[in-house]
Amino acid sequence: MVTLRSTAGTGVTYVTRKSRLNDPDRLVLRKYDPVARQHVDFREQR
Template identity: 50%
Template sequence: MLLLIHMLDPIPNPTLTICPSRGQAGVSWDVMFVDGIVICTGSRKQMEERLDSWRTILVQMVSAAGTGYFFNTKRNRLRDKLVLRKHDPFVNKHVLFFEKRKIRSI
Protein backbone atom coordinates (compact mmCIF):
# COMPACT_ATOMS: atom_id res chain seq x y z
CA MET A 1 0.00 0.00 0.00
CA LEU A 2 1.35 3.36 -1.00
CA LEU A 3 0.80 6.16 1.47
CA LEU A 4 1.02 9.70 0.20
CA ILE A 5 1.45 12.52 2.66
CA HIS A 6 0.61 16.00 1.42
CA MET A 7 2.29 18.85 3.26
CA LEU A 8 1.85 22.53 2.59
CA ASP A 9 4.78 24.80 3.37
CA PRO A 10 3.95 28.40 4.19
CA ILE A 11 4.91 30.82 1.44
CA PRO A 12 6.87 33.71 2.97
CA ASN A 13 6.26 36.08 0.05
CA PRO A 14 2.97 35.90 -1.91
CA THR A 15 4.63 37.43 -4.98
CA LEU A 16 7.02 34.96 -6.56
CA THR A 17 9.53 35.53 -9.34
CA ILE A 18 9.31 32.62 -11.75
CA CYS A 19 10.21 31.90 -15.35
CA PRO A 20 7.00 31.21 -17.32
CA SER A 21 7.06 28.80 -20.26
CA ARG A 22 6.57 31.67 -22.74
CA GLY A 23 10.18 32.78 -22.35
CA GLN A 24 9.50 35.82 -20.13
CA ALA A 25 12.29 35.29 -17.61
CA GLY A 26 11.99 37.04 -14.27
CA VAL A 27 8.32 38.06 -14.58
CA SER A 28 6.67 38.71 -11.22
CA TRP A 29 3.45 36.73 -10.73
CA ASP A 30 0.91 36.92 -7.91
CA VAL A 31 0.05 33.45 -6.62
CA MET A 32 -2.90 32.57 -4.39
CA PHE A 33 -3.86 29.13 -3.04
CA VAL A 34 -7.62 28.67 -2.63
CA ASP A 35 -8.97 25.31 -1.41
CA GLY A 36 -6.43 23.27 -3.36
CA ILE A 37 -6.59 25.53 -6.42
CA VAL A 38 -3.69 27.72 -7.51
CA ILE A 39 -4.50 31.03 -9.21
CA CYS A 40 -1.54 32.63 -11.03
CA THR A 41 -1.88 36.06 -12.62
CA GLY A 42 0.26 39.00 -13.62
CA SER A 43 -1.27 41.42 -11.11
CA ARG A 44 -3.25 41.43 -7.90
CA LYS A 45 -6.25 43.03 -9.65
CA GLN A 46 -6.40 40.19 -12.19
CA MET A 47 -6.16 37.68 -9.33
CA GLU A 48 -9.12 39.26 -7.53
CA GLU A 49 -11.18 39.24 -10.75
CA ARG A 50 -10.42 35.55 -11.34
CA LEU A 51 -11.22 34.71 -7.72
CA ASP A 52 -14.55 36.58 -7.97
CA SER A 53 -15.45 34.60 -11.09
CA TRP A 54 -14.55 31.37 -9.26
CA ARG A 55 -16.81 32.29 -6.33
CA THR A 56 -19.98 32.86 -8.36
CA ILE A 57 -21.92 30.08 -10.08
CA LEU A 58 -25.07 30.00 -12.20
CA VAL A 59 -27.75 27.59 -10.87
CA GLN A 60 -31.12 26.40 -12.14
CA MET A 61 -34.11 26.90 -9.82
CA VAL A 62 -37.15 24.62 -10.32
CA SER A 63 -40.70 25.22 -9.06
CA ALA A 64 -41.86 22.98 -6.21
CA ALA A 65 -45.41 23.10 -7.67
CA GLY A 66 -44.30 20.58 -10.30
CA THR A 67 -45.22 22.78 -13.26
CA GLY A 68 -41.79 22.49 -14.86
CA TYR A 69 -41.25 26.24 -14.65
CA PHE A 70 -37.64 27.16 -13.91
CA PHE A 71 -35.27 30.12 -14.00
CA ASN A 72 -31.54 30.64 -13.62
CA THR A 73 -29.88 32.73 -10.93
CA LYS A 74 -26.42 33.41 -9.50
CA ARG A 75 -25.20 32.35 -6.07
CA ASN A 76 -21.96 32.19 -4.12
CA ARG A 77 -20.22 28.82 -4.54
CA LEU A 78 -19.55 28.55 -0.80
CA ARG A 79 -23.19 28.98 0.28
CA ASP A 80 -25.70 26.17 0.80
CA LYS A 81 -28.19 25.34 -1.94
CA LEU A 82 -30.79 28.04 -2.53
CA VAL A 83 -34.49 27.88 -1.72
CA LEU A 84 -36.47 30.92 -2.91
CA ARG A 85 -40.12 31.97 -2.83
CA LYS A 86 -41.12 33.50 -6.16
CA HIS A 87 -44.08 33.75 -8.49
CA ASP A 88 -44.84 30.73 -10.72
CA PRO A 89 -46.85 31.96 -13.75
CA PHE A 90 -48.32 28.51 -14.48
CA VAL A 91 -50.21 28.33 -11.16
CA ASN A 92 -50.34 32.13 -10.71
CA LYS A 93 -49.11 31.89 -7.10
CA HIS A 94 -45.95 32.34 -5.09
CA VAL A 95 -44.30 28.95 -4.58
CA LEU A 96 -40.96 27.64 -3.39
CA PHE A 97 -38.18 27.16 -5.92
CA PHE A 98 -35.40 24.67 -5.19
CA GLU A 99 -31.93 24.63 -6.67
CA LYS A 100 -31.80 21.71 -9.07
CA ARG A 101 -28.32 21.87 -10.55
CA LYS A 102 -25.25 23.97 -11.18
CA ILE A 103 -25.11 25.22 -14.76
CA ARG A 104 -21.62 26.76 -14.84
CA SER A 105 -19.17 29.08 -13.14
CA ILE A 106 -19.53 32.75 -14.01
Protein backbone atom coordinates (compact mmCIF):
# COMPACT_ATOMS: atom_id res chain seq x y z
CA MET A 1 0.00 0.00 0.00
CA VAL A 2 1.31 3.45 -0.93
CA THR A 3 -0.04 6.95 -0.43
CA LEU A 4 -0.13 9.36 -3.38
CA ARG A 5 -0.08 13.09 -2.52
CA SER A 6 -1.10 15.88 -4.89
CA THR A 7 1.68 18.04 -6.35
CA ALA A 8 -0.74 20.98 -6.46
CA GLY A 9 -0.21 21.49 -2.72
CA THR A 10 -3.86 20.99 -1.79
CA GLY A 11 -3.22 18.10 0.62
CA VAL A 12 -5.42 15.64 -1.29
CA THR A 13 -4.25 12.02 -1.13
CA TYR A 14 -5.10 8.71 -2.80
CA VAL A 15 -4.23 5.26 -1.47
CA THR A 16 -3.29 2.49 -3.91
CA ARG A 17 -1.25 -0.71 -4.22
CA LYS A 18 1.92 -1.24 -6.19
CA SER A 19 4.38 -4.02 -6.88
CA ARG A 20 7.87 -3.21 -5.64
CA LEU A 21 9.33 -5.71 -8.12
CA ASN A 22 7.79 -4.04 -11.18
CA ASP A 23 8.00 -0.42 -9.94
CA PRO A 24 11.03 0.04 -7.68
CA ASP A 25 11.00 3.83 -8.20
CA ARG A 26 8.47 6.24 -6.75
CA LEU A 27 5.10 6.07 -8.42
CA VAL A 28 3.69 9.12 -10.25
CA LEU A 29 0.08 9.02 -11.50
CA ARG A 30 -2.04 11.74 -13.08
CA LYS A 31 -5.32 11.81 -11.17
CA TYR A 32 -8.16 14.22 -10.42
CA ASP A 33 -7.70 16.70 -7.56
CA PRO A 34 -11.18 17.79 -6.38
CA VAL A 35 -9.85 20.83 -4.52
CA ALA A 36 -7.93 22.16 -7.55
CA ARG A 37 -10.72 20.89 -9.86
CA GLN A 38 -8.26 19.53 -12.41
CA HIS A 39 -6.03 16.55 -13.14
CA VAL A 40 -2.58 16.88 -11.58
CA ASP A 41 0.37 14.60 -10.88
CA PHE A 42 0.20 12.62 -7.66
CA ARG A 43 3.55 11.37 -6.32
CA GLU A 44 4.21 8.52 -3.95
CA GLN A 45 5.17 9.57 -0.45
CA ARG A 46 6.92 7.29 2.00
